Amino acid sequence: MANPQLTAYISLVTTSGVLILVLFIYSFVKRKQTPFAYTFMLFTFTQCIYVFGHAFELASNTLEQIKHWTMVEYAGMPFAAVLGLIVILKYIGKTVSLRTGLLMCVIPFISFLMVLTNDYHHLFYKAMYLRADAPTPMADVSIGQWYIVHGAYTFGSLFTATVLLIRRWRSTKKAYRFQLATLIISQLLPMSAAFVYLLGLTPYGMDPVPITMCVTASLFIWSIAASRLLTIVPIAKESIFESMREGVIVLDANRRIIDYNQAVKGMIPFLHSGVIGTSLDDMWPQLTGKAFPDDVSMDGLEEEVHWPTAEGVSSYQVRSSLVTNKRGDAIGMLLMLIDVTEQRMLQEQLKKLAYxxxxxxxxxxxxxxxxxxxxxxxxxxxxxxxxxxxxxxxxxxxxxxxxxxxxxxxxxxxxxxxxxxxxxxxxxxxxxxxxxxxxxxxxxxxxxxxxxxxxxxxxxxxxxxxxxxxxxxxxxxxxxxxxxxxxxxxxxxxxxxxxxxxxxxxxxxxxxx
Known part of the structure; x- marks a missing residue:
């Protein structure tokens, strides 16, 4: 007679697989509206292989059947953690090239090959055998050297993704925090379950990760319905800040430089990280030959400045904008530098043609x-x-x-x-x-x-x-x-x-x- 507890466990695992399959189908249907649809499809596809393979492993009656379905599991499980990390990187606005993605999948691919060929080298499992204390046929293993590499890499991928998401919490608007929380749980739960599994704290050594995927998949579906996760994705402020063509300098209330973007580094020759905390009043005369306007409350200041560069004299239009708190008090200022060198040269050429x-x-x-x-x-x-x-x-x-x-x-x-x-x-x-x-x-x-x-x-x-x-x-x-x-x-x-x-x-x- 089948063990009722095992039947319930297999049912939960199968439910996880069905829910993940729903996510795969949804991401396929919405692939044109989702910024990273194909990566998410691969992520859910590998999870499906892992979860359904684990369900069939639990339903196996012999050690040979268990070994077979373990091989199927490892066609998905090692890749799922890495693909999840790539999904997170793209969600927070980082660019992951195809070459980088393939390099990140090298260790998972080796892990898959190691499992397929384990009987010849025993580097992944030193031994696999049936547990004597289990009510139904269940396997236990003695881990090999590569299993440690695989486990560390998988855990590291989940941990890195979790840290990246948690660091975004304060800078994420409240409207997107439910999405962010869903993604954090999707990494944190499997990581915690894997840790419990490695400590040997689960009944009969069963892998609890597929069960947690039932929770994470449900959260994903809920987040899609509530906040349109995958179709409406926030763009990280840092990505916008760094990708701006205009140079931006951020000042505090005392006109000290507290941040700047990549574009302004190409405009101001001597700008480097060492100027953070430096007063603009000390730096501005070096650029323009005159002091910065005394009225810090001046909003909408526009001034054209010129300074020599390796290519000649560059011209920039400087615009200021106050940063205020909720009470309307000035807490800082943004200086935007717009390169008008070509425009100035064109004006000079037109002037020459006219005069x-x-x-x-x-x-x-x-x-x-x-x-x-x-x-x-x-x-x-x-x-x-x-x-x-x-x-x-x-x-x-x-x-x-x-x-x-x-x-x-x-x-x-x-x-x-x-x-x-x-x-x-x-x-x-x-x-x-x-x-x-x-x-x-x-x-x-x-x-x-x-x-x-x-x-x-x-x-x-x-x-x-x-x-x-x-x-x-x-x-x-x-x-x-x-x-x-x-x-x-x-x-x-x-x-x-x-x-x-x-x-x-x-x-x-x-x-x-």
């Missing part, structure tokens, strides 16, 4: 007119003179040597002029081969001397192209701004003076009163 001549790098006509009008509107400007000049026989240079040489002539003219021009003198390419210089605080004679110096320098400094010296000269028209005269009017008078220089033989300066 500067693309070939020579000096002002273009539009910007000169704007600068010139601003100069005329300055009531404290004093006398203002204008120098307008162009390259003599520029078409001939282009026709003889080519347009590339013509471009080099324009660059040559600018480089010679810049030896004589002060930064406050607006200098522009006015058109084709024509240039203009505004000379503030200079009367006509002084401006004429400047023009003559430039003319002489051009005459005595030939342009060299491919070893050939090419003479490049210019004709100049110089005028002084009259009372209440517009910029357009003075430009017309300068053009007339320039025409006079060209008519009189070129390579000369004409100053018109």
């Amino acid at each position: 500067y001549d693309g070939l020579t790098g000096i002002y273009n006509r539009t910007q000169f007119l704007e600068e010139g009008r601003a100069l005329l509107e300055d009531t404290n400007r004093g006398p203002v003179s204008l120098i307008l000049f162009d390259i003599d026989h520029f078409k001939q240079i282009n026709d003889t040597y080519g347009h590339e040489t013509g471009d080099q002539a324009l660059i040559h003219i600018v480089s010679v002029c810049q030896r004589f021009i002060d930064p406050e003198m607006p200098f522009a390419r006015y058109g084709g081969e024509e240039f203009v210089i505004a000379v503030p605080s200079a009367a006509l004679p002084e401006a004429a001397r400047l023009a003559e110096n430039i003319r002489a320098a051009l005459q005595h400094n030939a342009m060299h192209v491919k070893g050939q010296a090419i003479a490049v000269t210019s004709s100049f028209g110089v005028v002084q701004l009259g009372d209440h005269e517009s910029l357009e009017a003075i430009l017309r008078r300068a053009d007339e003076a320039l025409y006079t220089s060209k008519k009189d033989g070129r390579n000369r300066v004409t100053a018109a009163a």
Whole structure:
């Protein structure tokens, strides 16, 4: 007659297998909605093999049958603990690559092979025999060396998963704590049952782990129904914090650095773990050359900062945001650094296109007119003179040597002029081969001397192209701004003076009163 206690035990084990099978089917159906569905499917599949194999082992009548179903159990049981750990790692937001997962399964795979071939080496079980005190055929074992390795690895996987989950308790929102508790119990119960089993405290040496799986599987199903475990999974705050592209520095109420993410380490060259606890007031001047704003209660501060890096000067927009407690009191601050280096470079390029001549790098006509009008509107400007000049026989240079040489002539003219021009003198390419210089605080004679110096320098400094010296000269028209005269009017008078220089033989300066 069958033992009623054993029948009840087998029934409970079989119930565990059925519940786990339900979880497997559910994860398969919801696989597109679950972040780690396939890992969870493997986890529950290996548990099913283990639990049903154990049920058949308990129902066996001979030692050979028990050995056979033990081999079946070990096709699932060693892998279940490792796959459970991988599920937990993915749940808390850690990335587990396929290669890492396979490496984690090496010892379970060796354990499975050891059980299959145990009769040849006895490294897993030194001996397996029927218990004399059991009411029905039950096996007992004498453990071998690899059994210790397998047991330690399995226990270590369960323990690691439990610790990882417990450490997340405080940082997990209350809405997800039921999920977290379910996962903790799913690791803690089998680990505790395995420990009791290893101590030999179970009746007739029966493995209690499959029974605990009835509880854990029920909790899983309850958690799925109550909090949609597997389909709605919290993302760890640390994962979001570290994966942000923006750099983030966390400050306490005394503006001391208490944390920062990975992104900001690439932005601030000298940032390292040693700065934790350092005051931002000490660090900020090193970055920006000025003190951090005194008003710590300032929320929404926006400031653009620049500092040198190995690639050049980097630009960052810094934004501040207060951290408050439930009463609304400021307890800290977040500083977010957004890399705007490319944006700043693009703005500079657009500025150059809008204001500067693309070939020579000096002002273009539009910007000169704007600068010139601003100069005329300055009531404290004093006398203002204008120098307008162009390259003599520029078409001939282009026709003889080519347009590339013509471009080099324009660059040559600018480089010679810049030896004589002060930064406050607006200098522009006015058109084709024509240039203009505004000379503030200079009367006509002084401006004429400047023009003559430039003319002489051009005459005595030939342009060299491919070893050939090419003479490049210019004709100049110089005028002084009259009372209440517009910029357009003075430009017309300068053009007339320039025409006079060209008519009189070129390579000369004409100053018109």
